[in-house]
Amino acid sequence: xxxxxxxxxxxxxxxxxxxxxxxxxxxAGIGAAIDIGRIVVVRAQxxxxxxxxxxxxxxxxxxxxxxxxxxxxxxxxxxxxGYAGADPIEPSPIFEKVRGVxxxxxxxxxxxxxxxxxxxxxxxxxxxxxxxxxxxxKPLEVMVVLDNTGSMKTTLGSGTRMDALKTAMxxxxxxxxxxxDRRADLAxxxxxxxxxxxxxxxxxxAGVTIGERDGFTNIGTYVGGNENTAALGWSGCVENDxxxxxxxxxxTVMEANAxxxxxxxxxxRDARPGIRPYHYMPLTxxxxxxxxxxxxxxxGAWATSARKPDHYWAAHQNNNTSDGRxxxxxxxxxxxxxxxxxxxxxxPAYRQYFHDFYIGLNYDRSSDSDDVIVRADNGxxxxxxxxxxxxxxxxxxxxxxxxxDWDKPxxxxxxxxxxxxxxxxxxxxxxxxxxxLELAYDQPRSTYDDYIKYDNYPLMPASGTxxxxxxxxxxxxxxxxxxxxxxxxxPSERPLRALVFMTDGDTQASSDNSWYGAYGALREKRIxxxxxxxxxxxxxxxxxxxxxxxxxxxxxxxxxxxxLPAPGDTQSVFRTCAGANYLxxxxxxxIQNAFRQxxxxxxxxxxTQ
Numbered sequence: 001x002x003x004x005x006x007x008x009x010x011x012x013x014x015x016x017x018x019x020x021x022x023x024x025x026x027x028a029g030i031g032a033a034i035d036i037g038r039i040v041v042v043r044a045q046x047x048x049x050x051x052x053x054x055x056x057x058x059x060x061x062x063x064x065x066x067x068x069x070x071x072x073x074x075x076x077x078x079x080x081x082g083y084a085g086a087d088p089i090e091p092s093p094i095f096e097k098v099r100g101v102x103x104x105x106x107x108x109x110x111x112x113x114x115x116x117x118x119x120x121x122x123x124x125x126x127x128x129x130x131x132x133x134x135x136x137x138k139p140l141e142v143m144v145v146l147d148n149t150g151s152m153k154t155t156l157g158s159g160t161r162m163d164a165l166k167t168a169m170x171x172x173x174x175x176x177x178x179x180x181d182r183r184a185d186l187a188x189x190x191x192x193x194x195x196x197x198x199x200x201x202x203x204x205x206a207g208v209t210i211g212e213r214d215g216f217t218n219i220g221t222y223v224g225g226n227e228n229t230a231a232l233g234w235s236g237c238v239e240n241d242x243x244x245x246x247x248x249x250x251x252t253v254m255e256a257n258a259x260x261x262x263x264x265x266x267x268x269r270d271a272r273p274g275i276r277p278y279h280y281m282p283l284t285x286x287x288x289x290x291x292x293x294x295x296x297x298x299x300g301a302w303a304t305s306a307r308k309p310d311h312y313w314a315a316h317q318n319n320n321t322s323d324g325r326x327x328x329x330x331x332x333x334x335x336x337x338x339x340x341x342x343x344x345x346x347x348p349a350y351r352q353y354f355h356d357f358y359i360g361l362n363y364d365r366s367s368d369s370d371d372v373i374v375r376a377d378n379g380x381x382x383x384x385x386x387x388x389x390x391x392x393x394x395x396x397x398x399x400x401x402x403x404x405d406w407d408k409p410x411x412x413x414x415x416x417x418x419x420x421x422x423x424x425x426x427x428x429x430x431x432x433x434x435x436x437l438e439l440a441y442d443q444p445r446s447t448y449d450d451y452i453k454y455d456n457y458p459l460m461p462a463s464g465t466x467x468x469x470x471x472x473x474x475x476x477x478x479x480x481x482x483x484x485x486x487x488x489x490x491p492s493e494r495p496l497r498a499l500v501f502m503t504d505g506d507t508q509a510s511s512d513n514s515w516y517g518a519y520g521a522l523r524e525k526r527i528x529x530x531x532x533x534x535x536x537x538x539x540x541x542x543x544x545x546x547x548x549x550x551x552x553x554x555x556x557x558x559x560x561x562x563x564l565p566a567p568g569d570t571q572s573v574f575r576t577c578a579g580a581n582y583l584x585x586x587x588x589x590x591i592q593n594a595f596r597q598x599x600x601x602x603x604x605x606x607x608t609q
């Protein structure tokens with residue numbers, strides 16, 4: 001008994017079991033802390049995933065085929081499979097309309113396996129998160145400027161560049177509309193361009209001063225209801241403002257009297273002239289001209305001389321010539337109306353051009369019965385260089401009724417088209433695209449889709465690309481809401497404004513005497529004293545850069561999409577203009593993603609919970 005009591009009083013060697021007994025709750029606490037930490041981390045990542053997924057889903061609300069994938073992709077980017085030991089998670093999105101507002105709710109749930117807590121009977125714990133995003137209506141004004149030059153018909157993947165653009169634009173329209181048929185807070189306009197752009201009807205409706213050109217802008221005075229001659233009248237395309245030559249490359253320097261770089265309109269201030277209607281004059285593309293004394297037989301060989309100091313000298317057309325455009329591109333006797341042609345040929349829109357083109361036939365007084373240019377008073381011989389008045393005898397144009405001597409109809413001038421809009425042969429509106437779509441709020445989504453489908457097409461053949469004309473008028477139509485009025489549904493809120501500019505190439509012009517664009521022909525020296533295409537292109541892009549700078553100063557977000565990588569100088573202008581909003585693409589999917597990205601940027605979203 002005494003030994004037993006002594007043993008019980010002995011404490012030597014008892015530390016280890018006591019420590020073991022006390023360690024169990026400590027380990028349990030550490031394990032619980034680790035598992036709780038995992039729960040917190042996983043819950044945070046899941047919340048980030050559903051937040052991102054809800055935002056992505058709201059942005060892609062109108063793309064019913066893709067929006068579930070967008071939610072899943074953004075969720076997975078924030079919550080990858082296996083994160084912190086969690087099982088793969090599939091987010092559950094719900095897309096709904098609540099009082100006209102697009103709303104997306106995304107929920108996610110997982111049973112997270114425990115590591116240490118399972119020793120105490122807790123094998124898993126359930127984590128649930130949810131997020132809701134909705135579009136908060138805010139006025140948005142967007143002007144889209146699209147390249148409609150002939151190169152857009154070039155093959156790209158399984159279709160053409162234009163096919164790729166159309167697909168991308170339909171996505172762009174759907175995202176902006178957020179699945180709705182129309183948005184009261186959205187105003188979008190679309191203008192297309194080649195060497196000119198068609199905004200004349202918008203300008204005329206807004207009361208902007210437009211210069212008149214007798215025989216062209218007032219064609220109805222002479223043709224009445226004759227539909228065959230409709231293409232001879234002004235279709236609405238414009239030439240650029242009168243301006244100064246050879247401006248600097250510095251985008252932030254705005255030269256005085258450079259009227260073609262700012263927000264002010266022709267005829268509005270500083271004694272600016274009114275709008276100059278675009279008019280492609282009736283010139284040949286390749287024909288040589290005869291001067292007095294050069295091969296005095298009208299049926300002889302063609303002269304090799306180009307422009308003379310005062311005139312273009314026209315050669316007589318004969319059966320030996322091989323050029324397919326032996327006359328002056330297009331005819332004025334549309335529908336066989338010879339009397340109308342005689343009237344128009346003697347109006348200011350055409351009279352001087354016919355004189356310059358056919359005065360070469362007047363080289364010989366002894367044979368004047370087929371001269372196109374005659375004295376106005378008696379119809380007799382008109383001496384080249386004479387100060388006497390003259391008139392044009394249209395019916396005497398050599399080989400007038402030989403169809404092969406005129407430019408041929410073109411079967412590839414865009415498709416599909418609205419009825420009656422296809423200009424299949426040269427006219428004074430040559431290279432003039434479809435009329436622009438004016439900015440207006442609450443238009444049906446179908447209005448935009450139909451415009452892209454029917455009014456946006458490559459003009460074939462193309463004669464050039466002038467980026468500046470599209471940029472200038474896209475900017476003006478967007479920023480001058482005091483002239484081009486639209487009803488902001490929330491007058492207390494200044495609308496977000498964006499200009500989206502798309503092209504597939506470089507600025508292009510031709511040095512041929514017959515080439516004509518928004519700045520006229522190169523020989524006219526409207527924007528540079530030089531006549532080479534390289535200097536002309538530089539001046540066009542200098543003006544583009546300054547318009548872009550003015551747009552940004554007016555608070556407009558500028559986006560530029562280049563379907564192909566732009567050449568060096570042009571690319572530099574684009575990058576300086578748009579910065580991070582300059583997007584280069586080269587495939588159908590890339591241009592589609594570019595327009596989706598821009599649309600997403602323009603959609604104003606907010607997490608509501």
